[in-house]
Amino acid sequence: MTPAARPPTPLPHPTRRPPAPPPAARPAAPLPPRPDEPAAEPAVRRDEPAAEPAVRRDEPAAELAVLYRGPLASCNYDCPYCPFAKRVDPPELLRADRAALERFTGWVAATTDRRLSVLFTPWGEGLTRSWYRDAMVALSHLPHVDRVVIQTNLAARVDWLADADRATAALWTTYHPGQVTRERFLARCARLSELGVRYSVGVVGLPEHLAEARALRAALPGEVYLWVNAADGHHYPAEQEAAWTALDPLFGWSVRPHRSLDRPCHAGETAISVAGDGTVRRCHFRPAPIGNLYDGSWRAALRPRACDAALCDCHIGYVHLKPLGLRDVFAGGLLERIPAAWPVGSRSAR
Numbered sequence: 001m002t003p004a005a006r007p008p009t010p011l012p013h014p015t016r017r018p019p020a021p022p023p024a025a026r027p028a029a030p031l032p033p034r035p036d037e038p039a040a041e042p043a044v045r046r047d048e049p050a051a052e053p054a055v056r057r058d059e060p061a062a063e064l065a066v067l068y069r070g071p072l073a074s075c076n077y078d079c080p081y082c083p084f085a086k087r088v089d090p091p092e093l094l095r096a097d098r099a100a101l102e103r104f105t106g107w108v109a110a111t112t113d114r115r116l117s118v119l120f121t122p123w124g125e126g127l128t129r130s131w132y133r134d135a136m137v138a139l140s141h142l143p144h145v146d147r148v149v150i151q152t153n154l155a156a157r158v159d160w161l162a163d164a165d166r167a168t169a170a171l172w173t174t175y176h177p178g179q180v181t182r183e184r185f186l187a188r189c190a191r192l193s194e195l196g197v198r199y200s201v202g203v204v205g206l207p208e209h210l211a212e213a214r215a216l217r218a219a220l221p222g223e224v225y226l227w228v229n230a231a232d233g234h235h236y237p238a239e240q241e242a243a244w245t246a247l248d249p250l251f252g253w254s255v256r257p258h259r260s261l262d263r264p265c266h267a268g269e270t271a272i273s274v275a276g277d278g279t280v281r282r283c284h285f286r287p288a289p290i291g292n293l294y295d296g297s298w299r300a301a302l303r304p305r306a307c308d309a310a311l312c313d314c315h316i317g318y319v320h321l322k323p324l325g326l327r328d329v330f331a332g333g334l335l336e337r338i339p340a341a342w343p344v345g346s347r348s349a350r
Contacts, residue, residue, distance in 0.1 A: 061144065063115040063270060064302075065335060067284060067316065068104055070276035072097040075124040076155055077179040081204060081231065087124060098131045100276035105135045107278075107293055112144050119172070119335040120150040121284065121316065127156040136161075140169040149335040154188040155180065161197050170198035170336035177203070177212040186219050193221060200337045202227040205244050205251070206234065217247050225342045229315065230254040250329070250339065257313035258321060261306075266320040266327065268305040272298065285309065285317050 074089035075082070089097070108116055118139060126132035132150060137160065139148040151172045161169060171192065175185050192199050201220060203213045205228045217226050228248040230236065236244070236255050245251045267273075268282035268290060275281075278293035282305060291297035312318040319326045319334065331340040 061113055061115045063117070063146070065117045065119065065266075065271040066108075067119045067121050067271070067273045068101075069121050069123065069273070069284065070097045070100045070104075072126060072129070073123040075153075076128060077125070077153055077176055079176050079179060079204075081206070089124070094129070097276065098129070101131050101135055103278075103294070104274065104276075105139060108139055108145065109142060114144065116145050117147040117335055118145065118149065119316070120148075122151070125153055125155060126150055127152045127154075133160045136169055137164045140165040147335050153179070154185060158188055158191050158195065158197070161192070161195050164197075166196045166198070170333075170338075171200075172202070172336050173199055174202045174204075175212075175216055177209050182212060182216060182219070186216070189220060189224065193224075198333070198336055198338065200225045200227055200333075202229060202337070204229050204231050205236075205254075206231045207240070210243060213244075213247055222343050225338050227251075227315075227337055228254065253318070253324075253326065254315065257311040258318045258324065259310070260312040260318070260321055261308065261310045263307055264322040265305060265307045266322060267307070267317070269302055271320050272302070283317050283320065285312070285314065 071093055072089060073093075074087050108118060120126055120132065120135075122132070127150060133156075136148055136150060139145050141164075145168060147168055147170060149170045149172055151174070153176060154171075154173045158171075173189070175182075189199070189201065201216070201224055203209055203216065203226070205213075213226070213228065220226060226247055228244050228251045230251070241251065241255055265282070267286070271283070272290075273281045273284045274293055278295075279289050280291045280293055280298045280301065281287065281289055286307075286309060291299075291301035307321070312321060315337065318324060319330065327334060329339055330337065333339065333342075
């Protein structure tokens, strides 16, 4: 996407909470212009002991963002900029993906000593598979889950979200010109708005997509944030960057890679990446495992860390770099990629 044996019985839906009102308004703050690369904060020692801190009963549960990516790699689109275009997964891989996801949702349900937020980032399109829709609905009703989000191309119908807690479930959607008509994509967006589902919409910033992106922005409700990802390997002259920034005021963060080596990051401390087998890593882009979800070793692994990569150029990575301060920019909408102060100048944000 934007990135065996019979599976166990699916996680049953817990008792549903009554439909929630729209999320409470957050105080608006002006979206900051992209600053020059900020000075690095002091690096965190990498040889710190990985001791699990004691948790007092009167303290609030610690928050943890979990980015989950299972074996699924199939997609119904054939975007030329995606290596997973039109891939078809064999039945045995689909069974393994379903079993892995159901094991993961079981872990989320059982891990009640944390305030959890979950972002599904499948390589392929997850919402064409019933088990991802079921997981989104079930997790949205768990009282210790603050947010559950999936990255999607919106090819599948979205009416199933009527069964989800819309104060918790949200979508990170991407429009791919040439794969779906703008009218069809906008109809999906309109249905999401009718259902009261939080969602952002994005496009890849290729020159040939600019006219479609402008038309999309004009047709979307003003309260829906349209983000733009800089295309891999594409150089943006000043006039091109300005054109895309007119659509997405935060485009500047995506245009240039961020220096990350030895800079403090939330990844591995309050955000982790989880593979289908439970392997835990700091983020999707650092290959070294730091523990496993299912043997409990992830708990002792959580601690402040400095990044060991020279650069970070993907939103789901650099949004956690502490010196950039982007967690404040996206406060309340971190995983679904919705800025805290959107639309600009409003007194409330979706």
